[in-house]
Amino acid sequence: MSENELGKKWDRCVADAAVKLGTGLGLGIVFSVLFFKRHTWPISLGSGVGLGMAYANCQNDLRSHYVVRKSEKEA
Amino acid sequence: DCVPQVPSEEKSAQWKDLEAALINRSNAVNDARAALGNAREALDGLKTVIDQSKGLTVAAARPLVLAAEENLHKMVVDLDKVVTKVQAAESEARVVSQYSELVNEAKLQFQREVSSLTPDIQANWKSLTGKLTTDDLNALIAHAHRRIDQLNRELAEQRVREQIHMEAALEQQKLEHHKAVATAVDSALQHMKEEARLEQERKLAEIREVMEAEMRTQLRRQAAAHTDHVQDVLKVQEQELRGEAQQVLSSKLLEQENLYRQLTQEQLDNFTLDMNSAYARLTGMEEAIDSHVVSEEEARKAHRLWLAVEALSHTMSTAEGQSPTKPLEPSAQVVRDSCLDNEFALALAGALPKESLDRGVYSEASLRSRFHSLRPVARRVALIDEAHNSLYQYFLSYLQAALLFESPHQAPPAQLSAQDLDPFKLLSYASFCLEHGDLELAAKLVNQLRGEARRVVEDWLTEVRLTLETRQVISLLSAYANAVGLGTSQAP
16 A cells, blocks of 8 residues: 555664664774774764664665666666 | 238237337438428528529639539439438338238227227236136137128238239339439439539630630730830830930039039139138248347347346456455346357457456546645656656655645636646646546546656556546447347337
């Protein structure tokens, strides 16, 4: 059902954002702890990277329908 | 007088016998006379009968009459012979009776004399031998002598008169002989005459018979000749008549044949006419029946089609809640089967969309509720389209949806202007239409959505389109079935 697609997309987005944010945060924390002597900037970097990736993914997912694919161009 | 010399007792016995015989003879003579009288009477009677029968003209009786006459004649002859015998006997007897009379007379005389001489002595003097005295005896002897003398004298007289007596007797005898001869001759003559007459009659009868026989033969011959002639004439007549009859018959036959032919022809014509008319009527009836059958068949088919279409339209209402109806395939198949020769109906039945056949369609209520659930979604993505589809646009779109208030239902105008193509307006128009049951207009309005909102309502739109198509086809089929049913149904 086409009306549920948006909801599904949002679910994916949120899930993806949570995952990416968590992963980024975790990696940031890890890196911060491991490599960067407990500075906070890897955490924020990591979470920012995660969030940014999630945002990008979400946006791509949401506009995936409008994207003209290479295969279509060739067809 | 030749009396034989016999003893007196014997004589007296003989005299007694003689007298007895005489008495017998007289009795016999009387009887004979009576018999003769009877016989003569009988013969006379017979003669009269014969004379009467001679008067008859029956031919067959004549020989009998003749025979009877002969018998009569014979009987008469016999009677006469017998009469002559009797007469001879009578004459002999007369002699004897005369003699006996004389004797009796002499006896009486003697007795008288004796009694006159001896009045005491009775006539029966045989028993008087003891009683007679010598005087009586002398008287008797004297009487006897006197008697003897008398008798001698008489004898002498008698001798004298002998010749005269003899002649007289001879004369008498001759006369009697003549008489007898005359009577005999007479009777013989009569007999001869009678015989001759009878002979004549016999001859006559014979001749008559012969004549009769000849006459009969002649007549027979004539009859034979006549029959021959008649036969010939009849033959000729027969021929003629036959010819005539044949002609008449043939002419009548011809007539009858003609008549018959005419009648049969008429009958045949009538029959042909009747047959033709009957055949025409029969074919008319058959055609009427066939057309009736055909029309009934049509009516039945129309009815079946109508029933199938009704079933199909009923399946449209089997949607429960949010689930679609049952697949319309079986009902559609039934409809297709019940209109195999109807191109229009077949085309219509084939125009049903595939999804409705396989999966069924959603009811209007479910579509309406779905619309109500997807209207907010469409509102939220109202700003998103090809160009604007970043996340920021999404945020803005969501903001717009949150902040924009439109009336939930708004009556759509007759003509859509450019500003009516705003998604919010469209959605409210569509909502109004749905509330008022106009699925088609709602679909049309929703069809005007563009961009992401369009993508969101795409499925709903296809569903609505399916439902609308199915409903249209079914309504067309139903209308068609109704029309056909009306057209073919028989007026009661």
